[in-house]
Amino acid sequence: MNFFIDTANIEEIKKGIELGLVDGVTTNPTLLSKEKKDPESTIKEIVALVEGPVSLEVISTDSKGMCDEARKLSTLGPNVVVKVPMTEEGIKTVRILSQEGIKTNVTLIFQPVQSLIAAKAGATYVSPFIGRIDDISARGMDIVEDTLTIFSNYGFETEIIVASIRSPLHVLQAATIGADIATIPFNVLRQLMNHPLTDIGLERFLKDWDNIKK
Numbered sequence: 001m002n003f004f005i006d007t008a009n010i011e012e013i014k015k016g017i018e019l020g021l022v023d024g025v026t027t028n029p030t031l032l033s034k035e036k037k038d039p040e041s042t043i044k045e046i047v048a049l050v051e052g053p054v055s056l057e058v059i060s061t062d063s064k065g066m067c068d069e070a071r072k073l074s075t076l077g078p079n080v081v082v083k084v085p086m087t088e089e090g091i092k093t094v095r096i097l098s099q100e101g102i103k104t105n106v107t108l109i110f111q112p113v114q115s116l117i118a119a120k121a122g123a124t125y126v127s128p129f130i131g132r133i134d135d136i137s138a139r140g141m142d143i144v145e146d147t148l149t150i151f152s153n154y155g156f157e158t159e160i161i162v163a164s165i166r167s168p169l170h171v172l173q174a175a176t177i178g179a180d181i182a183t184i185p186f187n188v189l190r191q192l193m194n195h196p197l198t199d200i201g202l203e204r205f206l207k208d209w210d211n212i213k214k
Contacts, residue, residue, distance in 0.1 A: 001178075002023035003184055004024040004184070005183070005185075006025075007186055024055075025050050026055040026163070027046065051079065052079060055082075057084075058070055063093045070093065071102070081105045082105070083104075085108050086106050086108050086109050091106075094121040105126070105127055106125070109129065112128075115143070118158065128143040130163070131165060131166040133164075141177065144174065162179045162182045168192050
C-alpha cells in the first residue's frame, strides 16, 4: 500500500520523504489556508519537491471553471492530480479531463455508489472520507470494502485513496482490506512507528549494555 501525506506543510513533507514514507501528497484549500503563506508558491514548491502524485483541489463549483483551473494546475508538473468534488458538475469535469489525459482524484466520497460513478467517468483516484463517516457513528471502512468489491467486479483501474484518516487503526484497517493508498496526516504517520513496548525494550537494552560496560 502506498502512503500519501495529507498536508500542505513543506517541512512535514520533507520529513516524510527523509523517512522514505511519502509516495505522494494530497492537499486541499483548508490545508493550504493553515500555512498562512501564498498558496500558489506553496503548491509549486510541493510539486517540485515530491516525485509522486500531488493532488491539488479546484475551488470552482461549475464544470467550466473546474476545467479551466485543472488545465492550469496540470501545467505545474507531470505529477499533478486534480482533485474534483463528487458532484454532478464534478463528474462532468472528470469525464472531460480524463479525455484530455489529465489525472483526477474525486474527493468527498461518502458512499460506494459515488465511487462507482467516479470510476465510470474516468477518475484516476477516488477518495472515500472514512473518518468523517466514523464521526457520525457509522463504519467508514465499509465504504472502502464495498468499493474494492465493485472495482474488482468490473475491472476498474481507478485506485482507492483512503482519506480522512484519524488514527493508526485506520491505516491498519485500510492495509488489511487491500486499499491502494492511504493519505495520512503527519502526526498519524509518526504514530505508526511508535509503540510503548518498543520504547521500554530499547530502554532495557541500553541499560543492560551500560551494565556490561561497567
